[in-house]
Amino acid sequence: MNDMKRLLRYAGPYRRDMVLGAVLVLIETCFELFIPIMIADLIDVGVANHDLSYVYQKGVQMILCALMALITGLLYAHFAAKAAYGWGAEIRKAEYEKVQQYAFSNLDHFAVSSLITRMTTDVTVLQNMVNAGFRPVTRGPSLLVMGIVLSFWMNPKLAVVFLVCLPVLGSVLFWIVSKVAPMYTRLQSIMDRLNRVVQEGLTAIRAVKAFVRDEYEEEKFAEVNTDLTSSSETTFHYAVLNLPAFQAVMYSAIVLIMWFGGNMILKSNLAVGDLTGFLSYVMQVMNSLMMIANVFLLLTRSLASAHRIAEVLDEQVELASPENGLEQVADGSIDFQDVSFKYHKDAREFALSGVNLHIPSGQTVGILGGTGASKTTLVQLIPRLYDVSEGAVYVGGRDVRHYEIHSLRDAVSIILQKNVLFFGTVRDNLKWGNPEATDEEIWEACRAACADEFLNRMSDGLDTMLEQGAGNLSGGQKQRLCIARALVGKAKILIFDDSTSAVDTATEKKIREALAKRKDVTKIIIAQRITSVINTDQIVILEDGKVHCTGTHKELLAHDPIYQEIYRSQMSGAQENEMEQSTAKAERGSVQVKGGITDGSENLQR
Structure with missing residues (x-):
């Protein structure tokens, strides 16, 4: 229930609608409870005395009560729907805002599919509870209390039947709820x-x-779908038991009341009208119990959903801006001082261990290493997507934990290994780098990323619509747009995480030349191809999460065996490809020459 109370805080402006709905339900209940009393008077006075005017009078009063109950019921439905869907919208909004605050480590705690379910299905369960359950939760107890009070007022002896039937029904319903909850x-x-x-x-x-x-x-889908079907059948198999339990107790109560009430009528201890009115109260009290039972089932399911939603809202954000955090990054210098990192606190080994690096502002740095060498992990610490486990990372001479997170990440643009573009126009996607960018600045970034080559061929240019995930672009086109998006911004540090893998070598060379002109920006290039980093100011070799060595291409080629091996394997392969291409060209040229000689001899013969 604590989770539900917590979520009720998000009702906000819709609390007034909830209160009005509750008041309207109480008024509707009062009108309905007056009707059995009028029925008793109509029979005992009007019918018994053959007084038609009295019958008409009570009939009109009953109609007015029914109409007022109908009007208040309709008004309740309006306010209840407004409160339910408004509350649900506020909860979804709060969940989405919370997820946007998550660090990468927080996102590791939830599967994407689970977050989607918690923002949709679980919120819908809460909305249904309010929309379908708010009326009975307000009406049920009031009907129950007022019905029992009025039934004791009409005939205390017959009302004792309730004292027998209610505990039986309550016990059955409690068993059903406790069974269904988990x-x-x-x-x-x-x-x-x-x-x-x-x-x-x-x-x-x-x-x-x-x-x-x-x-x-x-x-695979059929397996999980069958599991869901089986679980739903089992759950609702127990949930629907409340209806036969209610009917059994209700009809037992009616039989008992008719039995004892009939004997009282024969002994002239009870009027027929009173018995008729009393039976109306029996039905209302039993219906109220049925409502309460349904509310308990709705509440049981909604509590499970409320707990799942509360888990998202209560997740402790592991990365947060410090109070009075720095808002300006002085330059693009980067320092790693004895940095060690692991993704989970209870992990046995560090993903990075004892990393020490110094990257001056404006320098271009290449990072090489085998698969699993933690190259991506290293650069994710710079914009503070993760916090170090040990040591410190400095940007612009200050610890990254001292910066206001948005200011730090504005100064560090990272082109992720996996290309991410959104549904919308090319312009909308590129403005992620700088929302205030002009078209000229966007085109300048596109030219630097060689994205203008294919954008100029598109009829709509920057207004070209991208499908979800940019499915209407090739892998190389996606990468170039992602690079352009990073270049649109005013970042002091640019990180390329293997972001030219789908680009041909000629285009990659043009991009490198364009980046080299940005002297005041620090460039970090993670690559698989040695040609991508051969001209950088320094190359960092990572091995098993540790810095193996650093140096220029010439220094590493002269002294480092790992770099030498990478160089030989890649460059020898490139040389073999060049030789194969030149041989193929020579063979094609020979065929053409032979064809020309043959044609000439044939012409001479003719």
């Missing part, structure tokens, strides 16, 4: 798995078709 939690977890399978299947649909894994994906 099942709802499992149901939402399975929903997470279903969303994950659907998300993966649709995101990777091209790979699925390329590898002809349609049947495998269908089987």
Whole structure:
């Protein structure tokens, strides 16, 4: 319940609608409770005395009460819907804002599919609780209390039947709720798995078709879908038991009241109208119990969803700006001092160990290393996407933990290994680097990233619409737009995380030449090809999360065995390719010459 109370704080401006809805339900209940009293008077006075005017009078009063109940019920529906969907919108907004504050380490705690479920399905469960449960939760207790009070007022002896039936029904409903409660939690977890399978299947649909894994994906979906169906059937199998339990107790109560009430009528201890009115109260009290039972089921499911939502909102953000944090980065200098890092506190080994590096402002640095050498991990510490476990990282001569996070990340642009572009125009995507950028500044960045080559061929230019994930662009085009997006900004540090892997060598050379003109910007290039870093000011070789050595191309080629091996393997392969290409050209030239001689001899013969 603490989670639910916490989420009710987000009701905000919709609390007034909730209060008005509750008041309207109480008024509606009062009008309905007056009707049985009028029925009793109509029978005992009007019908018994054959007084038609009295019958008409009570009939009109009953109609007015019914109309007022209808009007207040409709007004309640309006305010309840407004409160439910408004509250849900505020919760989704709070969740999304919280996720935007997460550090990478926080995002590691939740699967993407789970976050989607928590922002959609779980919030919908809470909305349904308010929309469908607010009326019975307000109306049920009031009907129950007022109905029992009025039934005791009409005939205390018959009302004793309630004292017998209510505990029986309450015990059955309590058993049902306690049985179903843990099942709802499992149901939402399975929903997470279903969303994950659907998300993966649709995101990777091209790979699925390329590898002809349609049947495998269908089987995987069928498995989790069947699990969800089975769990739902089991859960709601117990949940619907409240209806037969309610009906059994209600009809037992009616039989008992008719039995005892009939005997009282025969002994002239009870009027027929009173018995009729009393039966109306029986139905209302039982209906109120049914409402309360349904509310408990809704509440049980909503508590499971509320807990899942609260987990997102209560997640402690591991990276936060310090109070009075620095808002200006002096320059693009970078220093790693005895830096060690691991992704989880309980991890046995460090991903980075004892890293010491000095990168002067304006320098171009290349980073090489095998797969798993922690190259990406190293550069992610610079814009403080993660915090170091030991040591410190300095940017502009100050510890990155002393900067206001937004200011630090504005000064550090990183082109991620995985290209990320959003649905919208090319201009909208490139303005992520600088929202105030003019078209001229955007085109200048595109020319530096060689993105103008294909944008000029597009009829809409910067207004070209990109599909979700930029599916209408090639891998190289995506990379060039991502580079242009980083160059649009005014960053003091540019980090290229293997961001030219899909670009041909000629285009990559043009991009390197354009970057070399930015003398005041520090460039860090993570690459697999040695040609991408051969002309940098210094090259850093990483091995098993440690700095193996640093130096220029000539220094490393002369003294470092790892660099020598990388150089030989890549450059010898390049030389072999050149030789094969030259041989192929020579063979094609020979064929052409032979063809020309043959043609000439044939002409001479003719």
